[in-house]
Amino acid sequence: MSLRRAVYSGLLYLLIPFALLRLVWRSRRQPAYLHHIAERFGFYSAANEPPVIWLHAVSVGETRAAEPLVTALRERWPDHRILLTHMTPTGRETGEQVFGDKVSRCYLPYDLPFAVKRFLSHYRPRLGLLLETELWPNLIHACRAESTPLYLVNARLSERSAQGYARFAGFTRATLQELVGVAAQTAADAQRLGTLGAPHVAVCGNLKFDRSPRPQDLELGERFRRWFGARPVFLAASTREEEEEKVLAAVELAAEHDLLTVIVPRHPQRFDAVARLIAGRGLEYQRRSEARPVAANAAVLLGDSLGELYAYYAACDLAFIGGSLLPLGGQNLLEACAVGRPAVVGPYTFNFEEATRLAVEAGAAVQVGDEKELGRVLKELLADLERRGRMGKAGLALMRQHQGAAQRIVALLQSTPRR
Secondary structure: OOHHHHHHHHHHHHHHHHHHHHHHHHHOOOHHHHOOHHHHHOOOOOOOOOOEEEEEOOOHHHHHHOHHHHHHHHHHOOOOEEEEEEOOHHHHHHHHHHHHHHOEEEEOOOOOHHHHHHHHHHHOOOEEEEEOOOOOHHHHHHHHHOOOOEEEEEEOOOHHHHHHHHOOHHHHHHHHOOOOEEEEOOHHHHHHHHHHOOOOEEEOOOHHHHOOOOHHHHHHHHHHHHHHOOOOEEEEEEEOOOHHHHHHHHHHHHOOOOOEEEEEEOOHHHHHHHHHHHHHOOOOEEEHHHOOOOOOOOOEEEOOOOOOHHHHHHHOOEEEEOOOOOOOOOOOOHHHHHOOOOEEEOOOOHHHHHHHHHHHHHOOEEEOOOHHHHHHHHHHHHOOHHHHHHHHHHHHHHHHHOOOHHHHHHHHHHHOOOO
């Protein structure tokens, strides 16, 4: 073991008590954090079903993005079982909703040498894929030692993250060079990863362009719309902490008569807190979980459900994409584009930098600087049906134009030389 990895591993061992305390702390809001703890240390009770292709999707966004890739992998290697690993309970739950029993699933262990070795010994994957920016030095080294080809796919790396990795340039380079190859989302991502030392970097596009709503998502969207009635509907999707207050301030500034605002928080453990916030502003509201038509006097519907975001998009007139009014990097605006709905994003979109740029340039999205501008744009767009229609069509065209990442990634897996 190199000195760098020895120091890194020593620090991880010291952090084990804190990691366990963190699980206990997070279980106060999400009891599922106390489930399957043994898996986080490489102990698995489920039987293995070889041969296995392993795909790591840390949480909800990555799990949803993985859907077209899982389909492409199953088509290319139909005799292999797909193993999907996660780090969060919501990611695991999303995997169950999206894939059912078509894939196996478990938690990826912490990046401890003994834990990752046990994981690889138990499942013995023929091929491993890490989605987006999951760089775990001990895991990557163990795959190299076990001759398990490991790729970083749908890879993205913001300028800010690249600067952070560059502070540990030697360790980062040594870790990246143990990968077999990288499928980057954009040329800028590829350039940053290559500069840090990644091998065999190819630009394959963004898997999120390959996703599309299922028929049942659109059917649920139609049901939602019947529940909403003829009122104009503004969706605030995947909102983060402290952002709902800004959204409601923008709605107040827009002063749109009879507007129904639908708020879908990003994290389910915040549903009750957001309900208290809405009530604290003196607004009448309902919860999605009540499963009934929205009352005429309800100003807000709280989307307290998982896995229904496409349906919310399909049922709205206009969508704001959360995580972008605060410096959090934004969430996925392409889901709005995929159902032909105009999108509004805030100034902080570094997690979806290229997709946001493309959507704004195509006329499918509008970027605002703060909640005041959001209120103004909301008022303008709700009053302009023709413009909303053009934006929706532009979004659908953008999705068609950039599809194909899953097939390009599979082609890379077939063509890249393996050690």
